[in-house]
Amino acid sequence: MGNRRFTADAVVTCDADDSVFAPGVVDTVNGRIAWVGPADSAPVVDDTVPVEDIGGLLMPGLVNAHCHTPMTLMRGSGDGLPLHRWLTEAMWPREGRMTREDAWWGMTLGSAEMLLAGVTTSCEMYLFEEEVVDAVRESGARLVMTPGVVSALHSSGSDRAAEISDFFSRYHDPSGRVTVGIAPHSAYDLGVAAVVEFAELARSLDTVLHVHLAETREESTELEDAYGHSITRILHDHGVFDGRVLAAHCVWVDAADMELLAANGVAVAHCPVSNMKLGSGIAPLAAMREAGVTVGYGTDGPASNDSLDLWEEVKVAALLAKVHALDSTVISATESLAMATRYSAAAVGLDDTGFLAPGNALDMIRIDLEQSTFVPMTDTDELLAHLAWSGSSREVTDVWVAGDKVVAGGEVLSIDTERAIAEVRQRALRLARG
Amino acid sequence: MGNRRFTADAVVTCDADDSVFAPGVVDTVNGRIAWVGPADSAPVVDDTVPVEDIGGLLMPGLVNAHCHTPMTLMRGSGDGLPLHRWLTEAMWPREGRMTREDAWWGMTLGSAEMLLAGVTTSCEMYLFEEEVVDAVRESGARLVMTPGVVSALHSSGSDRAAEISDFFSRYHDPSGRVTVGIAPHSAYDLGVAAVVEFAELARSLDTVLHVHLAETREESTELEDAYGHSITRILHDHGVFDGRVLAAHCVWVDAADMELLAANGVAVAHCPVSNMKLGSGIAPLAAMREAGVTVGYGTDGPASNDSLDLWEEVKVAALLAKVHALDSTVISATESLAMATRYSAAAVGLDDTGFLAPGNALDMIRIDLEQSTFVPMTDTDELLAHLAWSGSSREVTDVWVAGDKVVAGGEVLSIDTERAIAEVRQRALRLARG
Numbered sequence: 058m059g060n061r062r063f064t065a066d067a068v069v070t071c072d073a074d075d076s077v078f079a080p081g082v083v084d085t086v087n088g089r090i091a092w093v094g095p096a097d098s099a100p101v102v103d104d105t106v107p108v109e110d111i112g113g114l115l116m117p118g119l120v121n122a123h124c125h126t127p128m129t130l131m132r133g134s135g136d137g138l139p140l141h142r143w144l145t146e147a148m149w150p151r152e153g154r155m156t157r158e159d160a161w162w163g164m165t166l167g168s169a170e171m172l173l174a175g176v177t178t179s180c181e182m183y184l185f186e187e188e189v190v191d192a193v194r195e196s197g198a199r200l201v202m203t204p205g206v207v208s209a210l211h212s213s214g215s216d217r218a219a220e221i222s223d224f225f226s227r228y229h230d231p232s233g234r235v236t237v238g239i240a241p242h243s244a245y246d247l248g249v250a251a252v253v254e255f256a257e258l259a260r261s262l263d264t265v266l267h268v269h270l271a272e273t274r275e276e277s278t279e280l281e282d283a284y285g286h287s288i289t290r291i292l293h294d295h296g297v298f299d300g301r302v303l304a305a306h307c308v309w310v311d312a313a314d315m316e317l318l319a320a321n322g323v324a325v326a327h328c329p330v331s332n333m334k335l336g337s338g339i340a341p342l343a344a345m346r347e348a349g350v351t352v353g354y355g356t357d358g359p360a361s362n363d364s365l366d367l368w369e370e371v372k373v374a375a376l377l378a379k380v381h382a383l384d385s386t387v388i389s390a391t392e393s394l395a396m397a398t399r400y401s402a403a404a405v406g407l408d409d410t411g412f413l414a415p416g417n418a419l420d421m422i423r424i425d426l427e428q429s430t431f432v433p434m435t436d437t438d439e440l441l442a443h444l445a446w447s448g449s450s451r452e453v454t455d456v457w458v459a460g461d462k463v464v465a466g467g468e469v470l471s472i473d474t475e476r477a478i479a480e481v482r483q484r485a486l487r488l489a490r491g
Numbered sequence: 492m493g494n495r496r497f498t499a500d501a502v503v504t505c506d507a508d509d510s511v512f513a514p515g516v517v518d519t520v521n522g523r524i525a526w527v528g529p530a531d532s533a534p535v536v537d538d539t540v541p542v543e544d545i546g547g548l549l550m551p552g553l554v555n556a557h558c559h560t561p562m563t564l565m566r567g568s569g570d571g572l573p574l575h576r577w578l579t580e581a582m583w584p585r586e587g588r589m590t591r592e593d594a595w596w597g598m599t600l601g602s603a604e605m606l607l608a609g610v611t612t613s614c615e616m617y618l619f620e621e622e623v624v625d626a627v628r629e630s631g632a633r634l635v636m637t638p639g640v641v642s643a644l645h646s647s648g649s650d651r652a653a654e655i656s657d658f659f660s661r662y663h664d665p666s667g668r669v670t671v672g673i674a675p676h677s678a679y680d681l682g683v684a685a686v687v688e689f690a691e692l693a694r695s696l697d698t699v700l701h702v703h704l705a706e707t708r709e710e711s712t713e714l715e716d717a718y719g720h721s722i723t724r725i726l727h728d729h730g731v732f733d734g735r736v737l738a739a740h741c742v743w744v745d746a747a748d749m750e751l752l753a754a755n756g757v758a759v760a761h762c763p764v765s766n767m768k769l770g771s772g773i774a775p776l777a778a779m780r781e782a783g784v785t786v787g788y789g790t791d792g793p794a795s796n797d798s799l800d801l802w803e804e805v806k807v808a809a810l811l812a813k814v815h816a817l818d819s820t821v822i823s824a825t826e827s828l829a830m831a832t833r834y835s836a837a838a839v840g841l842d843d844t845g846f847l848a849p850g851n852a853l854d855m856i857r858i859d860l861e862q863s864t865f866v867p868m869t870d871t872d873e874l875l876a877h878l879a880w881s882g883s884s885r886e887v888t889d890v891w892v893a894g895d896k897v898v899a900g901g902e903v904l905s906i907d908t909e910r911a912i913a914e915v916r917q918r919a920l921r922l923a924r925g
Contacts, residue, residue, distance in 0.1 A: 132866070133873035133880075137823045170863055274817070333810035334880070336819035363880040364864060373807065376767035380811075383708070385770035389571045429604055430798060432566070432912050433919030439567035446567075446768070446797040451885055478866050485867030 060086045062108045064096060066426060067440060069116040071398040072412040075391050077437045083115055085419045088460025093413045111455070114424040114444070116394075118177025118199075118456060119367045120401035120411050123267075123305040123326035123355025125183045126171070127163030130155065130485050131360040140273070140335055148360060149209075151488040159484045160185035161192045166477040167365055168196035169469045174366040174450035175422035177458045180303065180326070180355070180405040182240040182267050184210070190228055190235055197463035197471040199420060201405045202228065203240035203267040203303075206247060206255060214251050218258050225262055234459055236406065238265035238303070244288060245276045253295045260300035265406040268297075271314070272306035273337045289314035298323050303404055305355060307345070308338040315341070315348040324351040324404035327396070329374045330364070331357030342378040343387040353401030368448045371397045375445065390445035422464075423455040424448065494520045496542045498530060500860060501874060503550040505832040506846040509825050511871045517549055519853045522894025527847045545889070548858040548878070550828075552611025552633075552890060553801045554835035554845050557701075557739040557760030557789025559617045560605070561597030564589065564919050565794040574707070574769055582794060583643075585922040593918045594619035595626045600911040601799055602630035603903045608800040608884035609856035611892045614737065614760070614789070614839040616674040616701050618644070624662055624669055631897040631905040633854060635839045636662065637674035637701040637737075640681060640689060648685050652692050659696055668893055670840065672699035672737070678722060679710045687729045694734035699840040702731075705748070706740035707771045723748035732757050737838055739789060741779070742772040749775070749782040758785040758838035761830070763808045764798070765791030776812040777821040787835030802882045805831045809879065824879035856898075857889040858882065 061084075068081025070093060082099040084092040084106075092100060102108075128148075135147025155163075160183075171179055178199040181189055186204040193200040204221050211217040221239055229237040239262075241247050241255040252268060259266040270289065271277065277288035284291045289310055292298060298321035305326040307318070318325065327340055345352055354370040356362050362369075375393040379385050402411025410420040426434070430447035434440055456464035463471050495518075502515025504527060516533040518526040518540075526534060536542075562582075569581025589597075594617070605613055612633040615623050620638040627634040638655050645651040655673055663671040673696075675681050675689040686702060693700040704723065705711065711722035718725045723744055726732060732755035739760040741752070752759065761774055779786055788804040790796050796803075809827040813819050836845025844854040860868070864881035868874055890898035897905050 130867065132864075133868070133876040136872055136876035136880075137820060139818075139820050143819070166863055166866065330810065333814040334819065336813040336817050336821075338817060339814055363876065366864075373810075376764065376807075377811075377814075379770040380767040380773055383770050383772060384573075385577070385768065386571060386573050387770075427912070429600055429908065429912050430566075430800075432600065433564065433916050434567070435920050435923040438570055442567040442570035442797065446570075449883075474863065478861070478863050482867050486869050489869040 060084070060102070060106045062102055062106055063115060064108065064110045065115045065423070066112055067114040068093060068413065069114060069394070069441070069444065070413040071117050071395055072414050075395065077440065079437060081115065083413060083421065085460060088419050090413060090415055090417050090419055092415055111423055113426050113454065115413070115421055116424065117398045117410065117412050118420040118422050118458065119175050119397045120353060120405060121171060121176050121179040121356055121365070121367050122303065122353035122401040122404045123328055123357055124179045124181055124365070125358035126167035126179060126181055126365065127160045127183055127185065127189065128358035128360040129167045130159060130163040130481055130488055132363045134360060134489065150491065154488050154491060157185055157188050159488065161188040162477060162480040162484060164189050164192035165196065165472060166481045167359060168193055168198055169472045169474045169477055170365040172196060172198055172456055172464050172469050173453065173467065174368060175453040175456055176365065176367050177420040177422070177456060178402065178405070178407065178410060180267065186224055194235065195471060197458050197461055199234045199410065199458055201236050201238060201265070201407065203238035203265065206241040206251070208246050214254055218255065222258065222262070225264065229264065236264070238267050238406065240267040243269040243276070244280055244292060249280065249291060249295055252292065252297055256297040256300055265301045265303050266297070267303045267305070270304040270307055271309040274309050287311065287314050289317055293317045293321065301406055306332065306337070306340065308332055308340040310341065312344070312348070315345050315350055318345070319349040324353065326355040326404060327352050327374060328355045328357040329377050330369055331361045333377070335361050339377060339381050341381070342374060343382050346388070351400055351404055352396055353404035354397045366450045367397055368450065371445050371448060390441045393445050394441065419457050419460040421457045422453055424452045425454050428452050494518070494536070494540045496536060496540055497549060498542065498544045499549045499857070500546055501548040502527060502847065503548060503875070503878065504847040505551050505829055506848050509829065511874065513871060515549065517847060517855065519894060522853050524847060524849055524851045524853055526849055545857055547860050547888065549855055550858065551832045551844065551846050552854040552856050552892065553609050553831045554787060554839060555605060555610050555613040555790055555799070555801050556737065556787035556835040556838045557762055557791055558613045558615055558799070559792035560601035560613060560615055560799065561594045561617055561619065561623065562792035562794040563601045563915055564593060564597040564922055566797045568794060568923065584925065588922050588925060591619055591622050593922065595622040596911060596914040596918060598623050598626035599630065599906060600915045601793060602627055602632055603906045603908045603911055604799040606630060606632055606890055606898050606903050607887060607901065608802060609887040609890055610799065610801050611854040611856070611890060612836065612839070612841065612844060614701065620658055628669065629905060631892050631895055633668045633844065633892055635670050635672060635699070635841065637672035637699065640675040640685070642680050648688055652689065656692065656696070659698065663698065670698070672701050672840065674701040677703040677710070678714060678726060683714065683725060683729055686726065686731055690731040690734060699735045699737050700731070701737045702739070704738035704741050705743040708743050721745065721748050723751055727751045727755065735840055737840070740766065740771070740774065742766055742774040744775065746778070749779050749784055752779070753783040756785070758787065760789040760838060761786050761808060762789045762791040763811050764803055765795045767811070768795050773811060773815050776808060777816050780822070785834055785838055786830055787838035788831045800884045801831055802884065805879050805882060824875045827879050828875065853891050853894040855891045856887055858886045859888050862886050
């Protein structure tokens with residue numbers, strides 16, 4: 058990949074300084090960023106370095122911190138049913154019929170949608186881990202694969218632990234595009250003891266434990282009654298938070314729970330669109346941020362969203378926080394962009410993506426600034442407002458992952474999207490009809 | 492325009508039966524719908540009638556029930572400021588510098604955005620009513636123009652009433668594309684007496700009174716303290732609801748207020764994205780519907796949204812209602828689509844648009860069903876789910892208003908969008924700098 062220089066009308070770094078350089082420069086070498094800054098102070102490079110004046114806006118790729126992407130196969134199924142009937146009548150029967158090949162195609166279609174939206178990394182909690190890895194490798198995206206553990210399928214925790222350990226040893230590659238974590242579904246599904254065991258396994262492998270936590274008001278009532286504490290405190294008291302933990306949802310957490318999350322470095326994958334669609338509740342985003350919790354954004358599965366375009370979360374998360382607080386000033390455009398990028402990356406255990414800085418992977422996207430929803434633009438504050446409130450897959454024209462171009466001119470280079478659409482259409486019919 | 496037949500893979504009528512015909516037929520004559528129904532029972536037509544096999548999905552154009560569209564000129568300005576500072580430091584100074592030509596270009600750019608999103612009608616509450624009408628006429632869209640009355644500019648209510656009466660007599664044309672209503676800003680801005688006077692004028696002209704009502708918790712406190720009632724009851728008790736009324740927002744209404752709205756046929760323009768962004772509050776959508784209130788959707792001004800793509804309201808309104816009620820079953824996909832179409836049309840006083848039925852105007856849009864976000868589609872319930880949760884301007888390919896094609900292949904035929912972008916960019920700079 059060698060050296061290369063990109064010049065753009067604007068570069069939004071999403072680093073800790075939230076820098077905006079307009080115009081800006083990104084220098085790269087061998088799939089990593091060498092320098093990023095304002096055009097007028099860019100280092101002199103010799104004639105052999107190709108310079109691409111790409112126009113538009115460059116920023117880091119987005120990171121989807123919580124997803125079950127193969128569920129593209131069930132998008133729209135059972136729409137409008139109450140939660141329990143939706144699961145038992147629409148989701149689980151279809152998942153029960155799903156083959157490895159189905160999962161591969163479901164993941165492939167979802168990967169295409171995410172790349173087209175500028176989502177360069179997703180953290181997947183799902184079964185069929187071999188197929189998910191294979192599909193994402195072919196797509197060129199970055200992946201944090203956290204193989205799921207659910208009570209209905211894994212009555213023997215130790216067998217599944219052995220499978221996951223083996224999978225980890227074969228695929229976990231922090232210097233490459235795939236890392237591996239572990240995803241026991243939840244304490245209410247598996248019991249506290251099983252979550253503790255998988256948390257110990259995750260610690261022994263020095264990797265991320267990914268677990269659903271406090272998504273609905275009712276789910277953990279039984280455990281909370283038994284222990285006399287909130288589910289968050291129960292997990293804390295059992296040492297689950299001693300390692301690196303990514304907790305999805307955290308809708309029903311109180312101030313004491315938030316303190317526990319912050320003090321123990323537990324990261325939260327906030328999934329506002331899914332929480333709204335399923336009527337789960339409003340997670341206290343502004344309060345979690347105030348308490349010092351690292352919060353990233355997730356779409357959750359495409360069957361409960363129904364989109365994989367993380368730009369929706371950028372807008373909806375901030376707006377939901379504002380109306381929840383009755384305060385338009387909480388969760389600014391800049392802060393919401395940070396949660397979709399660097400905070401999401403940190404939440405899923407990656408430290409070299411999610412912001413543009415020297416040494417980081419070149420996971421980068423280009424935004425077309427000529428769209429009328431980005432008009433007018435009288436200063437950089439308006440630029441950031443437009444990104445946060447009007448950004449969408451529409452404006453993403455080019456995407457690089459680890460320096461490789463995977464989307465060009467709004468087309469995914471690595472995936473036959475038409476074929477993936479046709480496969481998912483046909484396979485979904487079979488899953489629906491049994 | 493003569494006779495013409497459209498055949499499509501699906502026709503979604505958004506009529507009171509919420510019919511879906513797949514495949515379906517729409518027959519038209521002279522800009523009106525002659526027949527709509529399933530392809531296999533379409534009436535025989537003779538060889539002279541052109542038949543266009545248009546594929547995709549046909550449905551009524553969306554209706555934006557509450558908007559201040561020329562505010563495209565201020566989109567993004569003062570983003571993140573608290574409400575009062577946003578108004579006094581960012582909005583009002585720019586509006587104070589706005590010329591008639593500025594308003595024309597702001598409206599023109601917004602019209603382009605709405606048409607591209609399949610919004611065929613908007614109900615505008617703004618000043619510069621002549622320019623708004625002229626711009627929308629050129630765009631080919633349908634318009635309900637409700638000239639605004641605000642205390643800062645209209646110290647003499649009677650002068651403004653005379654202006655509006657004159658404007659009404661020149662432009663109100665129920666058989667054409669422009670109707671005219673009257674928009675006193677609010678009781679908290681103008682006082683109750685002024686709202687009553689303009690309500691009487693609206694009644695005398697047999698047209699719609701368009702007024703902001705109960706948007707924020709604080710705005711009407713003074714009046715409510717003085718009268719000992721909610722602002723909704725104050726307006727009711729003063730006879731404001733005796734005519735046709737479109738009340739924008741209605742965030743802070745209780746059960747008794749909703750009963751008053753329903754019993755008096757007051758329609759509500761629900762603007763969830765704006766209410767969220769400004770931190771105003773969550774309007775009780777499910778409860779208003781339950782009480783029998785006619786509710787349509789509005790984007791509000793593009794400076795507080797920041798989009799004119801009413802598909803966002805289709806998704807966000809339903810999802811916000813679900814999470815507000817902690818119940819995933821309230822406000823179904825079908826119901827949310829109805830609120831963006833036939834209920835919005837009824838709310839703004841139009842009875843021959845917003846649904847596909849014989850005799851109605853041919854205000855119709857075509858949706859591309861080949862997008863991956865519409866995949867899979869195993870039954871018509873999934874089709875409606877995809878429309879509601881994944882619909883956006885991306886999928887709108889063609890738009891007709893009163894039988895005239897105004898958007899073809901995703902391009903507005905009637906507006907030089909590039910010129911409008913350039914004009915708004917340049918004019919916004921002047922408005923920002925003074």
